[in-house]
Amino acid sequence: MSDYNFAYLDEQTKRMIRRAILKGVAVPGYQVPFASREMPMPYGWGTGGVQVTAACLMPSDRLKVIDQGADDTTNAVSIRRFFQRTADVAVTSHTHEATLIQTRHRIPEAPLREGQILVYQVPIPEPLRFLEPRETETRRMHALEDYGLMHVKLYEDIARNGTIATSYAYPVMVAGRYVMDPSPIPKFDNPKLSGSPALQLFGAGREQRIYAVPPYTGVVSLDFEDHPFEASKAPHACDLCGDDGSYLDEVITDDRGGRMFVCSDTDHCDCRQKAGHRGRLAMPETVQ
Amino acid sequence: MTPQTPLLSVRGITRNYGARIGCADVSFDLWPGEVMGIVGESGSGKSTLLSCIAGHLTPDTGSLIYDTRADGPRDVLAMPEPERRMLGRTDWAFVHQNPRDGLRMGVSAGGNVGERLMAVGARHYGDIRAQATDWLERVEIDAGRIDDRPRQFSGGMQQRLQIARNLVTAPRLIFMDEPTGGLDVSVQARLLDLLRGLVRQMGLSAVIVTHDLAVVRLLADRIMVMKDGRVVEAGLTDQVLDDPQHAYTQLLVSSVLQV
Amino acid sequence: MIVVENVSKNFTLHNQGGIVLPVITGASLAVAAGQCVGLAGSSGAGKSTLMRMIWGNYRTDSGRILVGGTDIARAEPRQIIALRRTTLGHVSQFLRVVPRVPAIDVVAEPLLTQGTAPDVARARAAALLTRLNIPEHLWSLSPTTFSGGEQQRVNIARGFIHPWPALLLDEPTASLDAGNREVVLTLIEEAKARGAAILGIFHDEGARTRVCDRLVDVSRFAVAA
Numbered sequence: 047m048s049d050y051n052f053a054y055l056d057e058q059t060k061r062m063i064r065r066a067i068l069k070g071v072a073v074p075g076y077q078v079p080f081a082s083r084e085m086p087m088p089y090g091w092g093t094g095g096v097q098v099t100a101a102c103l104m105p106s107d108r109l110k111v112i113d114q115g116a117d118d119t120t121n122a123v124s125i126r127r128f129f130q131r132t133a134d135v136a137v138t139s140h141t142h143e144a145t146l147i148q149t150r151h152r153i154p155e156a157p158l159r160e161g162q163i164l165v166y167q168v169p170i171p172e173p174l175r176f177l178e179p180r181e182t183e184t185r186r187m188h189a190l191e192d193y194g195l196m197h198v199k200l201y202e203d204i205a206r207n208g209t210i211a212t213s214y215a216y217p218v219m220v221a222g223r224y225v226m227d228p229s230p231i232p233k234f235d236n237p238k239l240s241g242s243p244a245l246q247l248f249g250a251g252r253e254q255r256i257y258a259v260p261p262y263t264g265v266v267s268l269d270f271e272d273h274p275f276e277a278s279k280a281p282h283a284c285d286l287c288g289d290d291g292s293y294l295d296e297v298i299t300d301d302r303g304g305r306m307f308v309c310s311d312t313d314h315c316d317c318r319q320k321a322g323h324r325g326r327l328a329m330p331e332t333v334q
Numbered sequence: 335m336t337p338q339t340p341l342l343s344v345r346g347i348t349r350n351y352g353a354r355i356g357c358a359d360v361s362f363d364l365w366p367g368e369v370m371g372i373v374g375e376s377g378s379g380k381s382t383l384l385s386c387i388a389g390h391l392t393p394d395t396g397s398l399i400y401d402t403r404a405d406g407p408r409d410v411l412a413m414p415e416p417e418r419r420m421l422g423r424t425d426w427a428f429v430h431q432n433p434r435d436g437l438r439m440g441v442s443a444g445g446n447v448g449e450r451l452m453a454v455g456a457r458h459y460g461d462i463r464a465q466a467t468d469w470l471e472r473v474e475i476d477a478g479r480i481d482d483r484p485r486q487f488s489g490g491m492q493q494r495l496q497i498a499r500n501l502v503t504a505p506r507l508i509f510m511d512e513p514t515g516g517l518d519v520s521v522q523a524r525l526l527d528l529l530r531g532l533v534r535q536m537g538l539s540a541v542i543v544t545h546d547l548a549v550v551r552l553l554a555d556r557i558m559v560m561k562d563g564r565v566v567e568a569g570l571t572d573q574v575l576d577d578p579q580h581a582y583t584q585l586l587v588s589s590v591l592q593v
Numbered sequence: 594m595i596v597v598e599n600v601s602k603n604f605t606l607h608n609q610g611g612i613v614l615p616v617i618t619g620a621s622l623a624v625a626a627g628q629c630v631g632l633a634g635s636s637g638a639g640k641s642t643l644m645r646m647i648w649g650n651y652r653t654d655s656g657r658i659l660v661g662g663t664d665i666a667r668a669e670p671r672q673i674i675a676l677r678r679t680t681l682g683h684v685s686q687f688l689r690v691v692p693r694v695p696a697i698d699v700v701a702e703p704l705l706t707q708g709t710a711p712d713v714a715r716a717r718a719a720a721l722l723t724r725l726n727i728p729e730h731l732w733s734l735s736p737t738t739f740s741g742g743e744q745q746r747v748n749i750a751r752g753f754i755h756p757w758p759a760l761l762l763d764e765p766t767a768s769l770d771a772g773n774r775e776v777v778l779t780l781i782e783e784a785k786a787r788g789a790a791i792l793g794i795f796h797d798e799g800a801r802t803r804v805c806d807r808l809v810d811v812s813r814f815a816v817a818a
Contacts, residue, residue, distance in 0.1 A: 177438070190416045194423070194453025198438070198445045201452065204459055205442055205481050270459040365671050523692035530691065534706060552691050556670045570670040572650035579652065581607030588608070 053100040054132040059083055063101035063256070067247060070258035075220030076188070077171050082254040092125060092150055093251030095167035099148045102163055102247070103129065108136045110144035115152040115293070115310035122150075139313045151214070153235040155292050155314040158244035160261065166229040168250035171257065173217045173227040193225050196268055204273055213278070219266045220259055233267065234279045234293045240265035282307040287318035288325040339401050341366045341507060341539050342387075347396035349386050355563035356382035360396075362558060362568065366506070369533055369540045371554030371571065373547060373586070379563035380543045381511060387541065388428050388509045389418055400507075423453050427500035431512035433492035436499070437484045443470060443495055444480040450503045469498040473528060490521035494528065501532065510542045514549055526552055547590050551575055559583045594759050594790030595624040595647065600656030600666065602639075602646060616642050620656070620814035626758065629781065629791040629804050634811035640794045643811060644761055647792065648683050649673045660759050678706055682757030684765050688736055688744045696739070697722065697732040700750040707755070714754075721750040725776055742768045753780050760784060762793035766800045778803055 051057065059081075066080035085093040103109070109129055113121040117139040125148060126137050138144050141156040148165040158164060174184040177195045187193065196217055203210045216233035220226045228239055229248060239246065239259060246259040259265060269275040283290035285306040292314055294307040306327050309315035319328065340363035349356040357379035364370055372380045385391035387398060389410065398410040403425060410418060422428075430436035437446055447466040448456070456462050467477045473494040475487075484492050493513065500508065513529065514522040530553060533540060544550055550557050551571060558568040559582065567580040578584045601618040605611060617639045624630045632640040645651035646665070647658055653666035661680045663672055677683070682703075690699050697718045698705075704714035722732060725746040731739065736747045745768050752760065765781070766774045774797070781804045784791060795801040801808070 177441075190419050192419060192423075192453065194449050194451075197452035197457070198441055198449050201445050201448055201459065201462065202442060205444055205463075269457075271457050272460050368671060368674075520693065523694075527691045527694050551689065555674050570649060570673055573652060573670075575650075576645065577604075577651040579605070584607050 050132045052105070052133055053103045053129065054086075055083065055097065055100045059097075060101040063097055066256045067098065067101065067258060070247070070256050071245070071260050073224075074260055074263050075224030075226040075257060077255040077257045079254055080256050082251045085251065087124070087128075089252040090169065091121060092148070092167035094249030094253075094256070095148050095150070095165050095251075096125060096128070096249075097251060098165045098247050098249035098256060099125075099129065099146060100133075102146060102165070103133050103135060105133070105135065107145045108138050108143055110138050110141065110147045110313075111149075112147065112152060112154070112311075112313075113150045114295070115154075115314075116312045118312060140317070141313055151230050151232075152293070152310060153231055153238045155309070155311040156317075158242055160243040162244040164242075164244050164246045166231075166246065166248045168227070168229045168248045168253070168255070171227055171248065171250040171253050171255040173215075173225050188224060191223070193219075196225050197270070200268060200270065200273075204270070210269065210273055210275070216275075217268050219268060221263050222266075225268070226257065226259075226265075228265075232279075232293055233275070234277045236265070236267045236275070237277050280307055283325060284309045284315060284318075285325040285327040287315045287323045287328070289314070289318055289323065339407065340364060340399075341368075341401050343397075343399040343407070344387060345397045345399070347383065347386050347393045347398070349382055349391060349393045355379065357386065357560070358563045360558075360560075360565055362565075364507075364539050364541065366539055367537050368556065369538075369542065369554045371550035371557040372541065372543045372560060373545060373550055373557055374560035375545060375586075378560040380560050382563070383560070384509055384511055384541065384543045388426070389422055390428075403506075420454075423450050424503050425505050425507065427503075427505040427508040429493075429496055429500055429508065429510040429513050431515045433484065433489070433496045436496040437492060439484050442481045442483055443475065443487070446484065446495060446499045447502050450499065454503065465502060466498075469502050470495075472532075473498040474524075488521075490517055490525060493517065493525055497528070497532070501536070501538075504536065506537075506539060508538055508540045510540060510544075512544050512546075513542065514546065515544070522549075529553060547575060547587065559586065594626045594661060595622075595792055596657070596659040597622045597643070597647065598657040598659070600643075600646065600653050600658060602642060602651065602654050615816040617646075617811075617814045618816050620811070622809045624759075624790040624792050626788045626790050627785055628806045629785055629793065631801050631805035631808045632792065632794050632811050633801075633808045634815070638812045638815045640811045641763065643814075644763055644792070644794060648681070648761055649677070678703075679755075680758050682752050682755065682760045684749055684752035684760075684762050686745075686748075686763050686767065688748050690736060692737050693735050695733045696727065696736045696747050699736055699747060700754055703751060703755050717754055718750065721754055722747075724780075725750055726773055742770070742773070745769060746773060749777055749780070753784065756784070756787055756789070758789060760789050760791045762791060762795075764794055764796060766795065766797045774800065 063080055066078045070078045085096055111122045111126040113119045129135055141154040146163045150167045172184055174187060174195055177199055178184050200210050203212055214232050215227055215230045216236055218226050218228055241262055243261050245261055248257045267275040280294045286308050292309045295310045297306050297308055299306055342364040345361045347360045348358050360383055374380045386393040399407045400410045401407050444463060444466040447469050448462040451462050467480060470477050475491055475494055484495055514525055542553055554571045557571045557574050558565045561582045567574055567583045575587055578587050598621050600620045602616050604614040634640055646653050649665050658665040663676050697715055700718035701714035727746055736744050749765055765777050778800055
């Protein structure tokens with residue numbers, strides 16, 4: 047532990063990242079370039095999010111790390127352990143207890159509150175990338191609010207599928223100015239981006255970009271008047287806790303077509319089960 | 335009867351590439367509804383001039399006064415970039431020689447046509463699609479191919495799609511760089527006829543760069559002949575072609591194969 | 594309607610050592626409304642050159658050419674274009690059209706350019722093509738595939754579709770059979786009757802005597818070589 051500076055990165059690097067974060071907060075949705083560092087984990091494992099977390103962590107923080115909503119998968123466990131070792135901060139799996147939450151591909155079900163920071167891991171920060179490969183051109187398009195192309199993508203979706211089939215990384219307009227990629231969260235989570243009391247920070251390590259949605263910022267999912275945005279989820283209730291309003295993962299249980307739907311947010315599901323809620327396939331309480 | 339304000343006034347446009355002249359001190363007025371051809375051989379500066387006027391290249395000196403719908407004549411070169419870009423996707427159009435440069439090859443025909451509408455704020459899918467369908471029919475592309483990508487189209491169809499994509503916002507000024515280049519002769523003819531009809535119906539003004547004198551004779555009201563970056567002769571199309579005054583124009587006209 | 598005053602014209606051949614060939618000097622003539630004037634003179638005397646100067650595709654070096662009050666010798670291209678659209682008509686010996694455009698649209702085009710509704714323009718074109726004995730099954734074909742005589746009649750139909758106040762005719766009856774020649778001469782007489790000023794070149798002696806009110810011998814203006 048003592049071999050590392052607090053939270054692994056040296057203070058100058060953290061200052062550099064904090065400056066980028068501040069700029070991002072000042073210009074909501076704008077992608078701020080930053081000098082991304084090599085981290086002791088491969089790109090794609092959340093190096094951007096880890097650097098943002100490192101720059102924000104204080105000794106008094108309580109950290110929660112989730113991967114696709116789960117606290118107990120490899121990615122979440124390694125990052126959580128990384129900060130326990132390098133920053134010696136307290137950790138938790140409870141959303142309401144955490145002061146800083148690093149996430150991959152989900153927003154927790156429990157409402158966030160003021161003072162919390164939600165850090166997203168972002169693979170490709172540029173929402174226009176797949177339509178316009180030139181970075182010089184996409185930056186100019188952002189500068190000039192030239193966003194017709196973004197709707198072309200949605201148009202193509204409808205033309206091909208009869209409906210907007212984009213189900214994750216669904217593009218949003220932040221504070222009426224910048225079109226932003228919300229990272230690959232399901233579009234079910236999009237409404238939670240808007241007006242959140244928490245500070246939302248986005249870090250893309252390989253792409254060297256940081257952007258932010260400050261608390262209580264309006265975030266609108268792009269759509270057409272005759273094909274309005276819909277936050278969809280699987281039409282089931284959680285088979286463990288019975289919640290019919292949370293985002294679900296589908297789990298194949300055997301090779302005869304058996305499957306179950308469970309909350310992707312493991313903390314949410316556990317809390318509900320502890321409170322006595324039961325789903326279709328939950329163990330009876332007496333057996334536990 | 336004849337309008338008093340030119341749609342576009344080009345004054346003293348000069349653009350050099352280091353010590354080499356791109357185009358030098360070019361001035362002309364384009365009047366509403368007029369089609370102007372710029373002819374000359376490769377390297378004569380006609381494409382440089384077109385790029386400077388259309389905003390793809392910044393000229394070293396000169397001014398471009400455009401009679402905007404909202405505020406009357408304004409110097410396009412002095413406009414802030416957002417405004418210039420807005421002009422470029424609403425009131426102006428640009429048809430490239432190679433459809434690949436003017437189309438999004440990975441986007442359906444309908445999406446290609448609809449892009450300019452969405453760029454200026456159209457947000458009703460059904461309306462956008464209806465307009466795209468209408469425009470495909472106007473450029474003689476079967477509306478049933480609205481969801482096909484341009485890759486699956488022939489060269490002539492791609493060029494017509496590019497025209498539809500440009501004209502959907504009802505621009506007043508269209509720039510064309512060798513619009514019939516690279517097409518078979520019979521396909522060229524169909525495209526020329528289409529362009530003439532659209533120019534007439536929509537009252538379009540156009541600047542067409544080409545090395546094909548037969549094309550300018552059929553499309554342009556006036557022409558400018560360029561050589562080594564300078565305009566050597568300008569005037570009524572049939573006057574310049576039938577009674578050329580400048581040595582270079584005489585050479586150019588006499589070099590054309592008669593069919 | 595058409596006034597030519599003291600005009601002259603040289604050709605400078607830059608690619609042949611800069612030779613200057615004077616072709617016309619001091620030419621003057623006038624055509625009043627309702628008149629038909631024929632240009633006469635031997636071949637090479639400059640009849641076609643003078644016609645082209647009035648049409649505007651040849652430049653005039655000095656003098657004035659007034660058509661409906663516009664001086665063609667000095668007018669801006671857009672003024673000449675406007676003049677050709679509404680005031681000055683022309684039947685040339687050559688048909689220059691976009692290939693693959695149907696004959697009926699070629700004939701209707703001058704009206705379409707003026708903003709006439711397409712169905713009205715096509716109806717006028719159909720009437721003229723019928724009168725000039727172009728069979729209906731050819732109307733939808735491009736005239737580039739037609740015989741010389743048919744092309745000439747398409748050209749004439751195009752030249753008479755609008756009642757231009759001034760009309761230039763370059764050998765309108767050449768390569769026509771007797772029946773069609775008669776139709777064209779009638780068209781010219783009708784144009785005169787409605788008040789058109791017509792200037793023409795007619796090699797056909799009979800046609801000349803029938804429609805021309807007087808002749809102007811262009812040889813007078815030719816520069817002795």
